[in-house]
Amino acid sequence: MELFDWLNTPAFELLGKPVPYSDLFGNICALATVVLALRRNILSWPVQILGSILLFSASVSAGLGGNASRQVVIIAAAIWGWTQWRNSRAEAGEVVVRWASWRERLLLIGLLLGGTAAFGYILDLGGWSWSPYPDAYIFIGSLVAMYAQGKAIVEFWFVWLAVDLVGIPLAVAGGLVFSGAVYLIFLVMVVIGFFDWARRSRQTISAPHLGATEITRGDTD
Numbered sequence: 001m002e003l004f005d006w007l008n009t010p011a012f013e014l015l016g017k018p019v020p021y022s023d024l025f026g027n028i029c030a031l032a033t034v035v036l037a038l039r040r041n042i043l044s045w046p047v048q049i050l051g052s053i054l055l056f057s058a059s060v061s062a063g064l065g066g067n068a069s070r071q072v073v074i075i076a077a078a079i080w081g082w083t084q085w086r087n088s089r090a091e092a093g094e095v096v097v098r099w100a101s102w103r104e105r106l107l108l109i110g111l112l113l114g115g116t117a118a119f120g121y122i123l124d125l126g127g128w129s130w131s132p133y134p135d136a137y138i139f140i141g142s143l144v145a146m147y148a149q150g151k152a153i154v155e156f157w158f159v160w161l162a163v164d165l166v167g168i169p170l171a172v173a174g175g176l177v178f179s180g181a182v183y184l185i186f187l188v189m190v191v192i193g194f195f196d197w198a199r200r201s202r203q204t205i206s207a208p209h210l211g212a213t214e215i216t217r218g219d220t221d
Contacts, residue, residue, distance in 0.1 A: 026054030045082035070139035081150035115140035157194035
């Protein structure tokens, strides 16, 4: 309990709002996670787990039940994603990124919309969040993004972008001003990450009579 209390004491103030240590260090880990993911570095997963533990503490103290639940599931998803990338490296010597098929894209959209509606209803029914549907959107969106990231498909950057656009106002409204500021940084990093992964997964359409699509693997870091 002493550690929990210390983590949620203010490290400093930003725009008149206290920034607890849990929010500060958790978001530093979150930024490091994006940088490592951009470089397809497998360390992005354990760093994300540490960040999620810290942000769980921050979310509980801010009364964001959906966001706190999100961190718990993110830890489990990060363990799965870690395994996926380890297998990819074992098979190909690197994490090979690619564009999703249309079936996969429709699956991502369906999971995002359906999951948000269902989980938002649960949060609203139980009174576990003062902003149930945006809170649920961030929760489900993060899981969908991590699923796509684990599959190493370029579209995962689009899902994170969609999460960030809702996460900024929700974090600020919940008093987590530093988290809101970090989301702004994420927006820039997401755009950079998208172009980098897109370059690494260039698609060259073969001649029509061949009827094939060649995926060119990116260079190894």
